[in-house]
Structures are given as structure tokens and as C-alpha cells.
Amino acid sequence: MVEREAGxxxxxxxxSKKKWPFPGVEWSLLAILFDDxxxxxxxxxxxxxxxxxxxxxxxxxxxACLAVCASVxxxxxxxxxxxxxxxxxxxxxxxxxxxxxSLTETVCELGQCQRLVGVDRYSNWPASIGKLPRLGGGxxxxxxxxxxxxxxxxxxxxxxxxxxxLEALGIKVVALEPRSLxxxxxxxxxxxxxxGLPDTDGQRVWLRIETALxxxxxxxxxxxxxxxxxxxxxxxxxxxxxxxxxxEMLARLGSRSVVPASMGPFPKLNPxxxxxxxxxxxxxxxxxxxxxxxxxxxxxMRAVREQRICVFPPAxxxxxxxxxxxxxxxxxxxAGCLATAAPRLPTVAPTRQ
Amino acid sequence: MSPAAxxxxxxxxxxxxxxALAALLLATGxxxxxxxxxxxxxxxDDATARQIVLDIRLPRTLGAWLAGALLGLAGAVAQGLFRNxxxxxxxxxxxxxxxxxxxxxxxxxxxxxxxxxxxxxxxxTGAAFLGAMAAVLLTLALARGVQHTLRLLLAGVIVxxxxxxxxxxxxxxxxxxxxxxxxFMLGSTGFVGWPACGLMAGALTLCLALAWALSPVLDGLTxxxxxxxxxxxxxxxxxxxxxxxxxxxxxxxxxQTGLIAFVGLASPHLVRSVVKTTHGRLMLLSALTGGTxxxxxxxxxxxxxxxxxxxxxVLTAVLGGGYLLWLMHRGRGQRGAP
Numbered sequence: 001m002v003e004r005e006a007g008x009x010x011x012x013x014x015x016s017k018k019k020w021p022f023p024g025v026e027w028s029l030l031a032i033l034f035d036d037x038x039x040x041x042x043x044x045x046x047x048x049x050x051x052x053x054x055x056x057x058x059x060x061x062x063x064a065c066l067a068v069c070a071s072v073x074x075x076x077x078x079x080x081x082x083x084x085x086x087x088x089x090x091x092x093x094x095x096x097x098x099x100x101x102s103l104t105e106t107v108c109e110l111g112q113c114q115r116l117v118g119v120d121r122y123s124n125w126p127a128s129i130g131k132l133p134r135l136g137g138g139x140x141x142x143x144x145x146x147x148x149x150x151x152x153x154x155x156x157x158x159x160x161x162x163x164x165x166l167e168a169l170g171i172k173v174v175a176l177e178p179r180s181l182x183x184x185x186x187x188x189x190x191x192x193x194x195x196g197l198p199d200t201d202g203q204r205v206w207l208r209i210e211t212a213l214x215x216x217x218x219x220x221x222x223x224x225x226x227x228x229x230x231x232x233x234x235x236x237x238x239x240x241x242x243x244x245x246x247x248e249m250l251a252r253l254g255s256r257s258v259v260p261a262s263m264g265p266f267p268k269l270n271p272x273x274x275x276x277x278x279x280x281x282x283x284x285x286x287x288x289x290x291x292x293x294x295x296x297x298x299x300x301m302r303a304v305r306e307q308r309i310c311v312f313p314p315a316x317x318x319x320x321x322x323x324x325x326x327x328x329x330x331x332x333x334x335a336g337c338l339a340t341a342a343p344r345l346p347t348v349a350p351t352r353q
Numbered sequence: 354m355s356p357a358a359x360x361x362x363x364x365x366x367x368x369x370x371x372x373a374l375a376a377l378l379l380a381t382g383x384x385x386x387x388x389x390x391x392x393x394x395x396x397x398d399d400a401t402a403r404q405i406v407l408d409i410r411l412p413r414t415l416g417a418w419l420a421g422a423l424l425g426l427a428g429a430v431a432q433g434l435f436r437n438x439x440x441x442x443x444x445x446x447x448x449x450x451x452x453x454x455x456x457x458x459x460x461x462x463x464x465x466x467x468x469x470x471x472x473x474x475x476x477x478t479g480a481a482f483l484g485a486m487a488a489v490l491l492t493l494a495l496a497r498g499v500q501h502t503l504r505l506l507l508a509g510v511i512v513x514x515x516x517x518x519x520x521x522x523x524x525x526x527x528x529x530x531x532x533x534x535x536x537f538m539l540g541s542t543g544f545v546g547w548p549a550c551g552l553m554a555g556a557l558t559l560c561l562a563l564a565w566a567l568s569p570v571l572d573g574l575t576x577x578x579x580x581x582x583x584x585x586x587x588x589x590x591x592x593x594x595x596x597x598x599x600x601x602x603x604x605x606x607x608x609q610t611g612l613i614a615f616v617g618l619a620s621p622h623l624v625r626s627v628v629k630t631t632h633g634r635l636m637l638l639s640a641l642t643g644g645t646x647x648x649x650x651x652x653x654x655x656x657x658x659x660x661x662x663x664x665x666x667v668l669t670a671v672l673g674g675g676y677l678l679w680l681m682h683r684g685r686g687q688r689g690a691p
Binding site: 139140144148158161165169170238264267268 | 386387388392401402404405408409410459462476477478525526527528529530532533535536537539541543544546548660661662664
């Protein structure tokens with residue numbers, strides 16, 4: 001933290017402690033005015049002597065440095081979050097609490113894990129956050145424990161009541177809730193912005209995800225393409241539709257969800273619907289898998305009969321159902337499943353000599 | 354000393370005892386939390402510790418007492434108004450209305466940023482309060498006024514069931530709201546701040562004053578509606594006012610703390626098990642009991658599995674239910690049901 005605020009930033013902070021009396025007028029603009037004034041004064045006094053020039057150059061240099069330093073707050077952090085609330089952060093936050101696993105992962109993926117001081121009880125990746133205090137769930141956080149950590153920013157989901165309460169206690173809150181591939185990209189950009197990182201950092205992480213998605217998509221053998229998939233997110237059964245980010249990823253991998261987007265992203269289905277849709281492949285978490293074959297009518301489904309079921313252990317299921325920066329990893333898991341479980345389709349049967 | 358005077362005397366002592374207990378618990382509440390007593394020792398020189406004690410623990414502790422008092426008062430009003438020992442504050446559908454309000458707000462949060470920015474001003478608290486009030490108004494409309502107790506009771510039950518089902522339907526259609534809904538249903542005092550305390554204190558003062566003024570109606574009603582009417586009481590407007598008191602008290606508590614079970618139902622019974630008195634005193638004592646009960650439960654919820662927290666609604670349901678059951682059986686052993 002000390003290294004971070006060395007040089008320019010330190011002087012900026014010293015300046016910003018005194019209240020700048022002209023809100024809206026940036027330091028850089030003042031520097032230009034001042035520089036012009038200096039030039040005018042020089043012309044008036046007719047001073048074109050050798051003595052004057054180095055002094056003026058030095059002054060310009062100083063002012064330019066000041067201007068660059070002072071324009072940091074203008075560049076920095078003003079962000080409209082998913083609640084539609086515009087949050088202004090004075091300086092890039094250094095003590096961050098994240099109350100949503102995908103946001104925890106986003107911060108860490110941007111290489112700023114060390115700025116996290118606390119997380120919610122569901123955040124479990126990366127391993128380096130293992131020692132951070134757990135502050136309750138995102139919906140029922142322990143407000144006192146959050147405040148005790150003296151965070152300068154709390155990241156959380158839009159649906160929690162904690163945002164209002166924390167804001168009332170004078171803590172900066174940014175609510176972001178990624179729900180689609182596009183959201184993941186946007187949240188990466190927003191979090192990078194909030195952290196005071198250059199835009200390129202967010203873009204780089206996104207590019208990495210995008211590239212990996214492309215590569216994985218290419219690696220899917222033609223025989224595994226075109227499969228219809230039933231992805232169950234929780235027993236109910238709630239499934240991921242074509243409109244969810246899971247559906248989007250399946251589409252990228254050349255498959256499709258059997259649940260149409262018109263039913264909403266994660267609709268609760270009538271089990272009969274799945275039997276009728278008769279998917280090629282079933283993807284399901286470990287805890288929901290038990291008793292799958294015993295559901296009425298399900299034993300007769302092709303995917304169940306032919307054991308085209310991918311059962312993901314909890315750690316993998318976490319990756320799959322979080323719209324966060326580990327989507328490439330999720331795509332890899334799905335691709336692996338499709339490669340083994342998707343049926344060979346007659347249209348792309350390998351040709352022999 | 355006449356029996357009535359003795360009862361009054363006893364009621365006064367009970368009130369004093371409850372107030373003293375509440376004050377003791379209030380002080381305890383300031384010391385209980387995830388950071389423990391450490392925050393108290395360091396409150397003088399550490400701004401964060403001071404904030405934890407003054408702006409988090411004190412308001413939530415006082416808020417628990419206020420919410421409990423509102424529910425206790427509403428419970429006593431409900432039982433008097435419906436002349437039914439099973440009546441509770443949520444009888445007119447306010448709980449389901451509040452849930453539906455929260456569910457709709459959560460859905461709208463997700464739908465459009467415009468609605469979100471508009472709603473974040475109102476907040477889930479505002480949505481819950483509006484939902485609770487709307488449900489009571491709907492009940493009144495369906496019962497066509499307050500003349501018939503039974504009709505009002507039935508309309509309340511119907512509105513409760515239907516709005517509850519609608520709330521479930523909304524969460525079913527938009528499953529993303531499910532966890533947030535569950536968090537609301539369990540009830541918690543964790544989000545109560547000073548403004549919320551101010552609102553609840555205002556509501557409590559207003560409701561207590563109104564209830565005290567209207568208590569002769571409830572005393573008259575214990576003799577039956579015909580007798581009450583023959584005593585010259587203008588029943589309809591007074592009952593409407595009492596329904597208003599009940600709705601306001603319940604709505605204010607539910608909006609700030611979510612659904613907290615059993616405090617409203619148990620408090621009047623607890624008071625009656627100690628002292629038999631007029632409705633005015635019963636309502637006052639019931640409010641004090643409710644406050645003490647919820648405050649004690651809240652402190653327990655904070656301390657039991659610290660640094661984590663139990664939802665206080667779960668605790669009141671288990672403890673309140675258990676205690677009431679014990680009271681009932683003890684009562685039967687001695688003198689029949691309470």
C-alpha cells in the first residue's frame with residue numbers, strides 16, 4: 001500500500017486534503033490558464049532573456065506534473081451500478097469486502113486479491129481467500145463484522161437489503177450482479193474501473209476468457225456438436241434455459257439447452273417437460289443426481305437409458321453456475337462432458353476409405 | 354384491597370419489572386455481537402468500534418425491542434378485537450402482503466434499471482410496508498367494512514392465503530429472487546438503523562396512544578357485540594380505528610425486521626398468565642412483553658453461534674412456541690387452559 005501511493009499519488013492526496021474550491025474545474029485546466037498567464041506576463045515584461053526561459057520551463061514542468069497528478073480523481077472512480085445508483089469513490093479502494101462469489105472471483109482474477117479483507121460464506125475460490133474472515137451470506141451478512149473490517153468498498157448483489165444499511169453507515173457500496181456472458185464482460189470492466197485499474201486490465205481478462213472459449217469451442221469434435229442438453233441447476237427441477245449464461249455457453253459449444261429462452265433464464269420445470277424434450281445429454285450437480293432415474297418417467301429417457309449424464313461434484317458445479325471470470329473453466333467442463341456423453345450423430349459419421 | 358385494585362397493583366409491578374428487564378437487556382445488547390466486548394473497550398478511542406456500538410448494536414437492540422413491542426401490541430389488539438385467543442398480528446393478511454410486496458420489488462429490481470433506481474429509493478422496507486397496508490385494505494374491502502367479526506376474520510385468512518400464494522408464484526416464476534425472499538421470511542434485526550428505530554418508535558407511540566384511548570371498546574366487546582352496542586359505543590368507527598392500529602403496528606414491524614413469528618401471539622397470553630386486567634393495561638403490558646421477548650431472542654440469536662448469527666425469527670418461533678406449550682400444560686394441571 002505504501003509503494004502504491006508513492007510519488008505522484010502521494011502529492012495528489014496531499015492536494016485533495018484541502019478542499020478544491022472550484023468543483024467542476026479540473027486542475028489541468030487551471031494549469032493551462034496559469035501557464036498562459038505566465039506566458040502573458042513574460043511577454044508584457046518583455047523578458048525573453050536566458051534567465052527567464054529555464055525558470056519558465058521548470059514551472060511548466062512542475063505544473064504539468066501537478067496537472068497529471070491532480071487529474072487522477074477526474075479519471076477515477078465514478079460508476080453507475082446495477083441498482084442504477086451512481087457511486088463516487090475518492091481514491092481506488094484498498095480494503096474491499098465482497099459478498100458475492102462471482103465478484104470475489106472477479107477481483108482476484110484482476111490480480112487484486114490482496115485488497116480483499118473479507119468475503120461471504122459462499123466465496124470459495126481462489127484458495128488464497130481461504131484465510132479471510134467469512135461475514136455471513138450475501139443476503140444475511142453480519143453488518144457488524146463488515147463494519148469492523150473498516151472496508152472502503154463493499155461489493156454485493158443487487159437483491160440484498162444490506163446495501164441500504166451499509167450505505168447508511170457511511171460505507172461505499174457497489175452492487176453488481178452478472179447474469180449473462182455480456183454481463184461478465186461488463187462487470188469485469190466495472191470492477192477494474194472501481195479498483196482504479198486501467199481499462200486494459202479488464203479487457204485483458206475478458207480477452208483471455210473469450211480466447212479460451214473460442215479454442216474450447218473449436219476443440220469440440222464434430223460428432224459432439226448439435227447435442228440437446230438438459231442442465232439442471234437445482235432440484236425442483238430448475239433448469240438453465242437458452243437465455244441463461246449457461247445456455248449461451250452451450251450455444252458457443254455447438255449444443256443447445258432443451259429449455260427455450262422464452263421461459264426465463266432459470267425456470268422451474270414440470271418434470272414431464274424434460275421427459276418430452278428427451279435431451280441427448282443431462283448435466284447435473286452431484287447433490288441433485290441422487291434419485292434421478294427414480295423420477296416418474298425419467299428412467300425411459302434416452303439420456304438416462306444410455307447413461308449420457310454428466311454429474312459434477314460441488315467444486316465443479318460452483319464453477320458452472322457462477323457467472324464470473326471462470327467461465328472458460330466452465331466451458332472446458334461442459335466440453336469435456338459433451339465429448340464423452342454426446343451421442344454420435346449419423347450426419348457426421350466418420351468416413352472410411 | 355379489592356381484587357381489581359390488586360390486579361392493577363400487580364400490573365404496575367409487572368410493567369416495572371418488564372421495563373427494568375428491557376433496560377438490562379438493552380445494555381447487554383450493546384455488548385453482544387460478532388466483535389464481542391472488544392468493541393466496547395475500544396469505543397472511546399477507535400471510531401469504528403464506536404460506530405459498531407452506537408450505530409449498529411444500539412439501534413438494532415432498540416429496534417428489536419420496538420419491533421417486539423409493536424407485534425405484542427398488535428397481538429393484544431387482534432385477540433381483543435376478534436375475541437379469539439388464536440388471533441395474531443398477521444391475521445388480516447399483512448404478512449403475506451408484505452412478502453408479496455418484497456417479492457414484486459425484487460423482481461422489478463431485476464427487470465429494468467429504471468425501476469431499480471426508483472425502487473432503491475423506496476427500498477425493500479418500503480415495499481414490505483406498502484404490501485402489508487394494501488393487504489389489510491384488501492381485507493377490509495372484501496369484508497365490506499368491520500361490522501362482522503367473522504367476515505373480517507375470514508376475509509383476512511383468504512387474503513393471507515391468496516397473497517401468500519401469489520408471492521410464492523412470483524418467486525417461482527423468477528427463481529433468482531428465492532434466496533432473497535427466504536432471507537426476508539426468516540426475519541432479522543440486522544438491518545435496523547436509527548432511522549428505522551425512529552419510524553418504529555413513532556408508530557409505537559401513536560399506536561399505544563390510540564389503543565389506550567380505544568381500549569374501552571375492547572372491554573365492552575368482551576361482553577358480546579350486542580351488549581357493547583347497548584352500552585352506547587359506536588362500534589364500527591372504533592373497530593376500524595383498532596384495525597388501523599393493528600395494521601400500522603404490524604406493518605411497521607414487518608417492514609423493518611421481516612416476518613417474526615409468535616411474538617404477537619404469545620405476548621398477550623404470557624401477560625394473561627400473570628395478571629388478569631383490563632384491555633388498556635393488557636395491551637400496554639403485552640407490548641412490553643413482546644419487546645422484552647424479541648430483544649432477549651435477538652441477543653441470543655447474536656450470541657449463540659457467534660461470530661455468525663441465527664435469524665431471530667427462527668428462534669422466536671422455537672422458543673416462543675415451546676414456552677407457550679409449557680405454559681398451556683402447566684395451566685391445565687392447575688386450573689384448565691389459560
